[in-house]
Amino acid sequence: MFILLKRRNILIGLLAVALTVGLCFAVSATATSAYSVPKMGKTIIIDAGHGGADGGVVGVTTSVKESDINLSIARSLKHFLKTKGYDVVMTRTTTDGLYGMTTKNKKLKDMQERKKIIEDTKADLVVSVHCNSYPRHDQVGAQVFYAPGSEDGKQKADAMQNILKATLGTERNAMSGDYFILQCSSTPSLLVECGFLTTPSEEKKLVSASYQEKVAYAIFTGIHTILGEEGV
Ligand SMILES: [Zn+2]
DSSP: OHHHHHHHHHHHHHHHHHHHHHHHHHHHHHHHHHHHSOOOSOEEEEEEOOBTTBOOSBOTTTOOBHHHHHHHHHHHHHHHHHHHTOEEEESOSSSSOSOTTOOSSHHHHHHHHHHHHHHHSOOSEEEEEEEEOOSSTTOOOOEEEEOTTOHHHHHHHHHHHHHHHHHHOOOOOOEEOOOHHHHSSSSOEEEEEEEETTSHHHHHHHTSHHHHHHHHHHHHHHHHHHTTOOOO
């Protein structure tokens, strides 16, 4: 009995040592990767559209909420940007809206909060992530919007749209759009409609994690191109 117990203690001890060593390696690997990415010195604000009480567009066959797909793509985009050395600020990181405990005018409070985050951050670019809708169920394609009358916005949106055309196969062109987020600050801003949740074939793609990552990577490539960096 004593020998058995002793043997078991030795085994537990060895296991503890192995776990500690493994943990040390994991921590040092994390620390190494965190410090080995050279900083780009550029900050991107990712705005996942909608959230909380405002779910946005509803998927035509799955009833998926646009707000959830936007957040998923936004998180993936953040990952790609951080890996490349960009600083990233997210307007929302959870499924909640940004209206706090407000019970009235939630949408207004939510948009004011997004504006405040953008104004308080010295960013190089704001990218708002959305999914589109249309009364007919036959519209497809990701599309980039820029602030009306902004020549700089048009150039950036065209560059982003070209990447989306090449990687996602959309045939749409960039357009100006009367969206609050594009006009609420002096920071260059784009809004990407990642596809139509009202078209079953596109909804099917948009709900899949692999397509969400593909869209996120396309937007990341667009951002990297817009900011004049090479070698994505
Ligand atoms: Zn939306």
